[in-house]
Amino acid sequence: MQYLSHMAQKTEPPVSTASEEPAWKQRAVERSTKAAKLRAEKRLVRFLDAAQAIITEKGTTDFTVQEVVDRSSQSLRSFYQHFGGKHELLLALFEDALARSADQIRAAATGRSDPLSQLKVAVQLLFELSRPDPAAQRPLFTDFAPRLLLTHSVEVKIAHAPLIELFTEMMVRAEAAGQLRPTIKPRRAAALTMQTIMFIAQSNGVSDDETVNPISADEAWEFCAMGFAHP
Template identity: 60%
Template sequence: MTDVSEGPAWRQRAVERSIRAVRQRAEQRVQRFLDTAQELIAEKGTTDFTVQEIVDRSEQSLRSFYQHFDGKHELLLALFEDALATSAARIREAAAAEPEPIQRLKVAVEMLYESSRPDPDVQRPLFNDFALQLLVKHPAEVTAAHVPLLTLFTELIEDAAKEGTISSDRPRRLAALVMQTTMFTAQANGAAIAGHTTPVTAEEVWRFCIGGISDRPAKSRPARKK
């Protein structure tokens, strides 16, 4: 029996079409705010700008801005999340080109390391400034923003574990440990540690990570030649 409360089909189509149009306009306004913020970051080399600057540059209203964002913090968080999602997609695509699971994981670790390293010639205030503030004040938001990367690394570790290459115990936790080791090592790269100033390489980070999550006992690995 037809539920008459839903109304005729033509009415439903008209409402759905209207909703799609409203959603599309909203998405376009949001994207203009995001693009404008990116422009300001690129020009200033910092996230130190005001909401009014974003509104004026985007030629939209302050009312429209606050319809979509609670404030500047939420706007920057959106940019941060987008950047991490884009990075995860890029790493996933590169890793997929490798035939072996362990090689896919290696590619992912090395790419994450290289993309996390500070570059003196490239200003990255969204990661160097804003991300540090997030980590201190809003750790839950940092965790949520890294979900695409964490999901990717968990999948790669699960695939490698199926072949018995690495430990199959709590792959999501292992993924988090590998990511944290890789990113924090990259961000500290170049700092003098115990008198060693030679930068750590992506290959060294990979060997360290695989050594920590390998399912083989350390004594079974051949000694490195000096």
């Protein structure tokens, strides 16, 4: 159900065999493979759950593979059988977290009818979810996205897709209601807003013993919605 998608191709046989091997053999192999595949998936989930638990426990994505292995009572051997490396694990969790968050936000937003109100709710919730360690479950650990943005930008983008889509939908509705600035396209507005919110929440989260910062969700919302210039 959860933890799906992007490592799928790993277990898929190469398409080429489809035309080289008779269909019956295909099916036979597939049938005998299915069980194994299920077993594999179970193990996979155990790794993912363990990792998730560790992350929420110590509020950081700096865990060691060994920790995950121990926690899930499996072996390194097995870990690398299922994941290309630590980064795949992280990407899986990241993707999952973003997808869930998208659902959660969507749910929260349906309470409002006015497109802009929906966006406001969405933005504020996204802001909360994006800040590090609100002691809450499943912080978005947007913190580790940057490191992967350099090495796996494509995957990160894929992970972002659900949120982008959600925000785009909302922006489209806002546009239809004439609430969107005419010079900006919904998808662009969505992307810009999301990035702004996520990053600001992130960089803002660490405690400020000092004078200033703690930018609030409201401020962030106002900034995205109205900019800083006087109309």
